[in-house]
Amino acid sequence: MMYELIATATFGLESIVAKELKKLGYDNLKVENARITFEGDEYDIALCNMWLRCADRVLIKMAEFKAESFEELYQGTLNVNWGDIIPENGFMHVVGKSVKSKLHSVPDCQSIVKKAVVESMKKKYEKDWFQEDGPEYKIEVAILKDVVTLTLDTTGQGLHKRGYRKRAGDAPMKETLAAAMVYLSNWNNEKILIDPCCGSGTIAIEAALIGKNIAPGINRNFVSESWPQIPKEIWDETREFARNRINDDEIKLMATDINRGVLKLARENAKSAGVAEYIHFQEIPIQEFLCKKKYVTLISNPPYGERIGEKEEIEDIYKTLGKLYRENDTWSLYIITSNEQFQRNFGRKADKNRKLYNGRLQCYYYQYIR
Incomplete structure (x- = not known):
């Protein structure tokens, strides 16, 4: 059965997700704010x-x-044939959002949608009551400027939940954003990738998964795996295909941090992701960081200076990054931060910068390209 599918994306990452879909073989993509629509x-x-x-x-x-x-x-x-997808024992719950619309009461919209879905199901199954003890079907009613979009979620926990990060440090970066930063850097396996403020290791781990061509969802489950209309064989074949696509390339990554506790966490996460052997972790302050490799891609999410009393410490980190760039004329640096004084402290205007969101925090991804 063919469906109209939507891949949702954080603001600023739509074009990257579109490129991912094209690489997977999809065309006729419709790219809009926060979503890419295609058939499948x-x-x-x-x-x-x-x-x-x-x-x-x-x-x-x-x-x-x-x-x-x-x-x-x-x-x-009511006009939607919900029973074409949802079985009679399906557990249905409705979530919603409304922006700039006359129907602004989200709880009321959710209640009305659930009632209409049940009425549609009654027609399909010729029943007046449903047990709802079967597989989960999350329905979203999204209203933007009075236009309603009704969807079913096939994912479950968000795609950033790869499964390897059992614990995280303070204010962890989503895996999806870390992967996007690696893509935007154009890093390849011939260069060493370093993160001198690695925290719980997300950027380095995502780079390793990309470098080895390991599918990000290979070690997790999805809510639609329990749906009767998607046979288990499809999921088995998809995972087998993913396992066969892992390459034998040699990759080199270095991740350092001054905090011993988060480094321990980073090592645990890398081991859980199956990429620990490709990442060299080291406890060292960025001011003492040293790498003698000629061709380096540095990608980092250093502290932003959001806490009181951090100003001088953060400025020193940014100045150190600028020093690394000036002293290594074959290195490319890619830094994400919300700090408006970053370029001034770094000592140079970025070749490119791109607005991205780390959670709800507006940031810029400063790119110094060589």
């Missing part, structure tokens, strides 16, 4: 959940229509 079947649902590194979720688009009243919302939802 059950196999494609499994493949995209398994392989997309920078997307947040993979959704099935069930309907899109205009609604300025609760009756219009109800009728539009």
Whole structure:
């Protein structure tokens, strides 16, 4: 069965997710704010959940229509053949959001959508009551400027939940953002990649997964694996395909930090991800960092200086990064930060910068390219 699928993305990462989809063989993509729409079947649902590194979720688009009243919302939802996908014992729950729309009460919208879905299911299964003790189906009603989009979530926990990060340090970066930063750096396996402020190791681990072509979802499960319309064989074949795509390339990554506790955590995460052998972890302050390799890609998420009393310490880190850049004329540096004084302290304006969001915090990804 063919579906209209949506890969959702954090603001600023849409074009990267579109490139990922093209690399997987999809065309006729529709790229909009926070989402990329394309067509696919059950196999494609499994493949995209398994392989997309920078997307947040993979959704099935069930309907899109205009609604300025609760009756219009109800009728539009009722017209969808929900029983074509949801079995009669499916556990259905509705989440929602509304932006710049007349129907601004999200709880009311959720309640109306759930009622209409159940009524549609009654017609399909000729029943008046449903047990709802089966597989999970999360329905989202998203209303933007009075246009309603109804979707089913095939992912479950967000795609950034790779499964390797059992614990994390303070304010951890999402794996999806870390992977996007590696993609934007154009790093390849012929260069060494270093992160001198590695924290719990997310950037280095994501780079290792990319370098070895390890599918980000290979070691986790997805909510649609329990759906009867996607046979277990599809998931088995998708995982077997992913295992066979892991390469034998030699990669070199270095990750350092001054905090012994987070380094221990980083090592545990790398081991859990199956990439510990490719990353050299070292406890050392950035001011003492030394790497004699000629061709280096440095990617880092240093402290932003959000806490009181950190100003001088943060400025020193940024100045040290600038010094590393000036003293190594074949190195490329890629730094994400929300600190507006970064370029001044670094000592040079970036060749490129790109607005990205680390959680809800607006940041810029400063790129010094060689």
